[in-house]
Amino acid sequence: MQHPLIKHLRSEMMARRxxxxxxPMAAYMKNIQPFLGIASPVREDIIKSARKVYAIESRDIYRDIIFELWNGEFREEKYMALEVAQRYKSYLNADSFDIYEKLVYDADWWDTLDWLAGKIVGPIVQKHRGFENNLILWRTAENLWTRRAALLTHLKHKKHTNIKLLSETIELLAPETDFFIRKVIGWVLREYSKTDPQWVINFVKSHEKTLSNLSKREALKVVERQKDEK
Incomplete structure (x- = not known):
């Protein structure tokens, strides 16, 4: 029997498509999946209203709802799965990591993966360092997006960043030629440069021959801008 929250969310999405x-939304995402044309503010309004009415009674039900939406026909259902994962705070913790990891392994494009790794998985890994062992496995996964998650999970860790793990992961993935890996290497380094610019400068310099031009350019954007402002 389908949970009433799922019925409500799907009904609202269809009504407001x-x-x-x-x-154009589908085209922007390379037609990875059909879209309903629901803008982010509309989606957020739907989930906020739903939370006031529909409770999730257990972690098992939380899991089932997320997976049911994630496997839906339309892209916005995946987005709504992540909304549920993130907004039902009583389940957003280490005990749900296995749920999120399944999504990481199943991710098929940057829109869902970046949200999942940066906003859901990242904070949990920062609080529970044992999950860094999972990141080590992710970086050798067959799925490109899972490998991207091994880097992107570090994005907002700031002074709590595990520099050793981040460095090892970048060194392992730097030879890859895929744009989305090269881009995220630079993105994570750029974000960390806001915490320790000299470390990033030194890292890029010492890996001059292995980092792509894209990764180096992205990594030093903030550093170069600050230099120009002086």
Whole structure:
């Protein structure tokens, strides 16, 4: 029997779909999946209203709802799965890590993966360092997006960043030619440069031959901008 929260969310999404927006949204995401044309503010309004009415009675039900939405026909259902994962705070913790890890392994594009790794998995790993062992496994996964998650999970750790693990992961993935790996290497380094710019400068310099030009350019954006402002 389908949980009433799922029925409500799907009903609201269908009622508020915008097929004029749907086509360009799908095109922007390389037509990875059909879209309903629901803008982020509309989606957020739907989930906020739903939370006031529909409780999730257990972690097992939380898991089932997330997976049911994640496997839906439309891309916005995946987004709604992540909304549920993130907004039902009583289950957003280490005990749900196995749920999120399944999504990391199943991710098929940057839109869902970046949200999942940066906003859901990242804070949990920062609090529970034992999960760094999972990141070590992710970086050799067959799925490109899982490997991307091994880096992106560090994005907002700031002074709590595990520099050793981050360095090892970058060194392992730096030879890859895929744009999304090269881009995220630079992105994570750029973000960490806001905490320790000299470390990032030194890292880029010492890995001059192995980092791609894209990674180096992204990594030093903040550092170079600050230099120009002086």
């Amino acid at each position: 915008d097929m004029v927006r749907a086509e």
